[in-house]
Amino acid sequence: MSNALKDKKKVVAKGLKILCDVKKCVACKTCELSCAVEHSKSKDLSAAVSEFPLPKKRRKVLASLNKALSVACQHCKDAPCVAACMSGAMHKDESGATIQDKNKCVGCWMCIMVCPFGAIDRRIEEKIAVKCDLCPDRDDYACVTTCPSGALFAGTVDEFKKKIKKV
Amino acid sequence: MAVNKSRGSATNIKLQEIVRTCGVESVWDREDAQTPHCGFGELGLCCKNCNLGPCRIEPFEGEPCYGVCGADKDVISARNLARHAAAGSACHSDHGREIVHTLKMIGEGKAPSYQIKDEQKLRDLAKELGIEPAGKSKEELSRLVAQKFLEDYGRQDGEIAFLKRAPQKQQDIWHKLRIVPTGIDRTVVEIMTRTNMGVDNDYRNILLSAMKVGISDGWGGSMIATEVTDVIFGAPKAQRAKVNLGVLKHDEVNIIIHGHVPLLSDVIVTAAQEPDMIALAKQEGAEGISVAGICCTANEVLVRRGIAVAGNFLQQELAIATGAVEAMVVDLQCIMPGLTKVAACFHTKMISTLPKARFPGMEHIEFQEEKALEIAKRIVEIAVRNFKNRDKARVNIPKDTMDLVAGFSAENIFYYLGGKYRATYRPLNDAIMSGRLRGVAGVVGCDNPKLMSGGSHIEMVKELLKHDVLVVQTGCSALACAKEGLLVPEAAFKYAGKGLQEVCAAVGIPPVLHLGSCVDNSRILIACCNMVKEGGIGNGLDELPVAGAAPEWMSEKAIAIGWYVVASGVFTVFGSPLPVLGSKNVTDFLTREIEEVVGGKWAFEADPKKAAHLMIEHINKKRVALKLRPMMYETSGNSMEEKKIV
Numbered sequence: 001m002s003n004a005l006k007d008k009k010k011v012v013a014k015g016l017k018i019l020c021d022v023k024k025c026v027a028c029k030t031c032e033l034s035c036a037v038e039h040s041k042s043k044d045l046s047a048a049v050s051e052f053p054l055p056k057k058r059r060k061v062l063a064s065l066n067k068a069l070s071v072a073c074q075h076c077k078d079a080p081c082v083a084a085c086m087s088g089a090m091h092k093d094e095s096g097a098t099i100q101d102k103n104k105c106v107g108c109w110m111c112i113m114v115c116p117f118g119a120i121d122r123r124i125e126e127k128i129a130v131k132c133d134l135c136p137d138r139d140d141y142a143c144v145t146t147c148p149s150g151a152l153f154a155g156t157v158d159e160f161k162k163k164i165k166k167v
Numbered sequence: 168m169a170v171n172k173s174r175g176s177a178t179n180i181k182l183q184e185i186v187r188t189c190g191v192e193s194v195w196d197r198e199d200a201q202t203p204h205c206g207f208g209e210l211g212l213c214c215k216n217c218n219l220g221p222c223r224i225e226p227f228e229g230e231p232c233y234g235v236c237g238a239d240k241d242v243i244s245a246r247n248l249a250r251h252a253a254a255g256s257a258c259h260s261d262h263g264r265e266i267v268h269t270l271k272m273i274g275e276g277k278a279p280s281y282q283i284k285d286e287q288k289l290r291d292l293a294k295e296l297g298i299e300p301a302g303k304s305k306e307e308l309s310r311l312v313a314q315k316f317l318e319d320y321g322r323q324d325g326e327i328a329f330l331k332r333a334p335q336k337q338q339d340i341w342h343k344l345r346i347v348p349t350g351i352d353r354t355v356v357e358i359m360t361r362t363n364m365g366v367d368n369d370y371r372n373i374l375l376s377a378m379k380v381g382i383s384d385g386w387g388g389s390m391i392a393t394e395v396t397d398v399i400f401g402a403p404k405a406q407r408a409k410v411n412l413g414v415l416k417h418d419e420v421n422i423i424i425h426g427h428v429p430l431l432s433d434v435i436v437t438a439a440q441e442p443d444m445i446a447l448a449k450q451e452g453a454e455g456i457s458v459a460g461i462c463c464t465a466n467e468v469l470v471r472r473g474i475a476v477a478g479n480f481l482q483q484e485l486a487i488a489t490g491a492v493e494a495m496v497v498d499l500q501c502i503m504p505g506l507t508k509v510a511a512c513f514h515t516k517m518i519s520t521l522p523k524a525r526f527p528g529m530e531h532i533e534f535q536e537e538k539a540l541e542i543a544k545r546i547v548e549i550a551v552r553n554f555k556n557r558d559k560a561r562v563n564i565p566k567d568t569m570d571l572v573a574g575f576s577a578e579n580i581f582y583y584l585g586g587k588y589r590a591t592y593r594p595l596n597d598a599i600m601s602g603r604l605r606g607v608a609g610v611v612g613c614d615n616p617k618l619m620s621g622g623s624h625i626e627m628v629k630e631l632l633k634h635d636v637l638v639v640q641t642g643c644s645a646l647a648c649a650k651e652g653l654l655v656p657e658a659a660f661k662y663a664g665k666g667l668q669e670v671c672a673a674v675g676i677p678p679v680l681h682l683g684s685c686v687d688n689s690r691i692l693i694a695c696c697n698m699v700k701e702g703g704i705g706n707g708l709d710e711l712p713v714a715g716a717a718p719e720w721m722s723e724k725a726i727a728i729g730w731y732v733v734a735s736g737v738f739t740v741f742g743s744p745l746p747v748l749g750s751k752n753v754t755d756f757l758t759r760e761i762e763e764v765v766g767g768k769w770a771f772e773a774d775p776k777k778a779a780h781l782m783i784e785h786i787n788k789k790r791v792a793l794k795l796r797p798m799m800y801e802t803s804g805n806s807m808e809e810k811k812i813v
Contacts, residue, residue: 029223033206036227045206046748046771054228146203 010140010154014096015077018132018141019160020070024151027061027068031143031152035059035072038135038142053125058132059143060118070143070152073098073119073132081111081120081131090129102128171774175481175620176650178412178565182485185563189512193484194503198616210749211244217364226749236364240750245370246362248726248747249377253358255727256380258500259686260320260351260388261523265428266395267316272536273399274309280434280539283309284401292394296328312398316391322350327387333692334699336707337735340765341382346375346734348383355380370753378765381730389728390689396467400433403470403574403683405583405676410649412482413568414475415491418454422550423477423486425460426498427684429467431520431534431543432460435496436468438543444551451554456547461486462501463642463684470574470683478650479621479643480721481614484509490561494550498534499524501613501722514556516549571654573645573681577693583676592701594674595637599712600703602799603666605635606786607698609691609732611644612717612725618742621647623718623775628653630779632678635664635798636786639694642685644717653679665800688728691715692735705793709736709766712789714782718742718775729769736766738785740778744771 033045040048040055048055059072075098082090082098089104090111107127112120120131135141144152153160174180174195186193192200207213207223214234215221222234224243233239238246272278283289283305290300293308296315300308319327326347330338341347348354358380361367367376397403415421422439424432438444439456448456459477460468468474477486480501486492487509494516495506507528510517517529520542525531530549534542575583584594598604608631614621624647628638632653640648648654653662659671659678671678682690695708705711715732717725719742732739747753748771762768772778 028205028207030203030206033226034203037206045209046744049210049226049748050751056228148205 010135010138012095013156015156016095016097016134016154017074017157017160018072018144019153019155019157021151021153021164022064022067022069023164024149025061025068025070026149026151027063028148029061030146030148031059031070032057032061034142034146038138039130043137053123056121056123056130058119058121058130071117071119072143074117075132075134080114080116084110084114086110097134098131099133100129100131102126105129171619172617173619173622174616175622176567178567179482179485179620182412182488182563182565185488186484186509189488189509191508191512192505193509194481194505195616195620197505204617207749209746211247211746211753212240212749214238214243214246216246216362219364224749238368241370241752242368242373244747244750244753245373245377248745248753249358249373249380250362251723251726251746252377252730253355253380255723255725256384256388257355258724259384259392259727260355262428262500262686263388263392263395264317264320265430266392266399267313269430269536270309270395270399271313271317274306274311274313276306278536278539280437280543281399281536283398285398288394288402289398292398313395316395319387319391320351321353323353325349327351327383329386329390330382332390332696333386333735334696334707336709340736341734344375344378344764346379346382348379348387351383351387354383370750371756374753374756374761378730378734381727382734384727385689385692385731385735389686390692392686393683393689396429397576400429400467400471402578403576404579405572405574406473407570407572408469408473408475409568410476410478410571410646411567411569412478412486412489412565414457414459414477415486415489415564416454416457417491417562417564419457420448420451420453420455420551420554421492422456422458422547423461423492423495424458424464424468425462425483425495426502427463427500427686428498428521429464430536431496431498431539432464432468433472434539434543435546436472436474438540438547441544444544444547447548448551448554451551453551453554456551463686464498466573466642466645466681466684466687470576470681476646476649479614479646481616481620487513487515489564490514490558491564493553493557494518494546496520496546497524497526497529500724502526513561514553514558516553518546518549520546567650569650569652571649571681572656572677573649573654573683575639575676575680575682577690577697580680580694581697583674592697596698596701596703598666598670600795602796602801603635603670604637605666605783605798606712606714606789607637607639608713608782608786609639609641609688609715609737610648610718611641611685611688611715611728613643613719613721614647615719615721615742618719618773619775621650621719623742623773624648625651625653627716627718627775627779628679629662630776631782632658632662632667633664634779634783635666635800636783637667637670638679639682639691640679641682641687641691644719645679645681648679649681653677654681666798685724685728688732692731695735695737704795705789707736707766710789710793711737712786712793712795713737714785715739716741716778716782718778733761733767733769734765738767738770738782740770740772740781742771742773742775742778745769
């Protein structure tokens, strides 16, 4: 692993978000691919493309005001999806991350309706909602680690503001 | 595909460290920095053929499924693959054109630095091309033969000349599929047309045209390159030489020739042996002048003149890092632009020589056929005068060297196999039919830092040898195995199965035969044709118990080679997959459907041992279909199917 990648170890902080620097995002969608691969059975691109069901990305590159922007769950403090969830599947853990309990999800899609970022998707085969789960199987974040332009950042909003000001 | 990555031998790693301490990256560091590589590129799902895009298709569940024009995964990945094949084919064929051009100039008396070293081959070629050689001088024949070949490049009707060398069965298949190349250049142009926005949008049709451009390489440009190189520089002869960075000399001027076209490298070897150059070297305090090669131009002078090989593709930067190279002379193909950065940290002079391949940071001394020797001497002189700048404290020549035997060819191979009195392919075919040999595998191609930096070739070849498969090799793959000591006759006793051992012991050949550079893969095609002609193991190339592999392919040229091998009916395994996995249909076409039409198909397997077994299984399948005897020394399990036949 190169030095550039080693620096992107997982930070677990209260109020953690994965944020995108629009000045650096080139819309290559590598974050989308690596997100889907991380949530595949094989965790390997070449193999993941022939899995059934196909893995699903939880991050999207959107166009906003002529800029590219990579967006996923913002793990909002006062999360509307948690409030709207009728089964208690969507909940806050102790670090403040918004986590979904797959076993409780009934596929009512209310979370999708209320999410202000459009960051929740449907997994039709299993009839459950899917969203960013902060990569529980790895010690960094797939999208942040693989971002080739260094646009994605994991940390608190304050840290992110400091970082983009520096540049 | 999850794979083992390796940075190569301990010596390689030490030299990589030296490069790093200079504050410069080597190919391995750059590979790390590029990892993970772009997934859309890996899967073949990005298209930048027009300005509606650039577009990329979501390989998983989700949008977008189509490019702006409406192209889907199948069209986009097929188009990309076809363009890669066209570029690869163009490279080989253009290399051939340069050589043919020199042949023409020899005929016109304009290239005094060259001779016709193999007149018999020139006469045979003339006859094959429909020119009556009797009563004609070799100069006249050179002109006429060169003219015929040049016509093949620009031919607008009919078909390329060497196609007739293929067994009738293959020719019929190609005619039926309408993938017979008319002109070599034309097939490349055709791909560029087809893959332009809004032209060919049927992935099968596009892939067939990729096959055609492959055929125009293997049975056209590459084959012409091989044959004419033999005419000018002489046919290869089996000879012993040394390989690996240890061939660099402490007390001599070291010149490295790197690239592919032997026009300059061969003359540099001559120039370095001239008494006045050696005298100059002595005057500068060196014991002499030593030339060593890298990549395929190394193979060209290795198989003809026994010149030592410094290393293969990945070792180009490391050679400079030994601190003992006075000049590196490059022509074209596989020359890393990163070289100049490493060279800047040492005294090495980098010299580019061709108008088609220039590098910022290199001194450009343009090569001209008319004054080849003069230019070569100028280059050698620059190297010699640079000897005094060598910093002895920074010299790190590794001790690693290995012997190898190289210089086999489709023509001379049967002398070795049959001996003076029975110079035919009969002994080879007999050995296969009797079950002493399982079959023949061609293991070729580049070395790649994404995989095992050459290690895959070694593992694959060892596994094949163990199972009595005779291995033929070219290019950097041959060099990778040579460094491991697989290309000497003694290797048979160490690595080969009992049957293969007996064959090698009887004939005195290594179990792995080095056939030359990567354009010389055409020699493998000709050898296969000769096996068919000899009889007893099938009526077409697709029936032969043979297989091909490029375990660490890197160049687009490998894609072109893969295509002509597959189109010729041979099962071919690539280490990392072609950039098509994003399309199920294209992948299925390449790895399954295509076998029904041409007899050959692709497979992708990064694990070299597993890949070797795919080849062995394929060869077993062909043996069963041919109703050949079971393997003579098979212990158990491996060929149940074969045993049932008996």
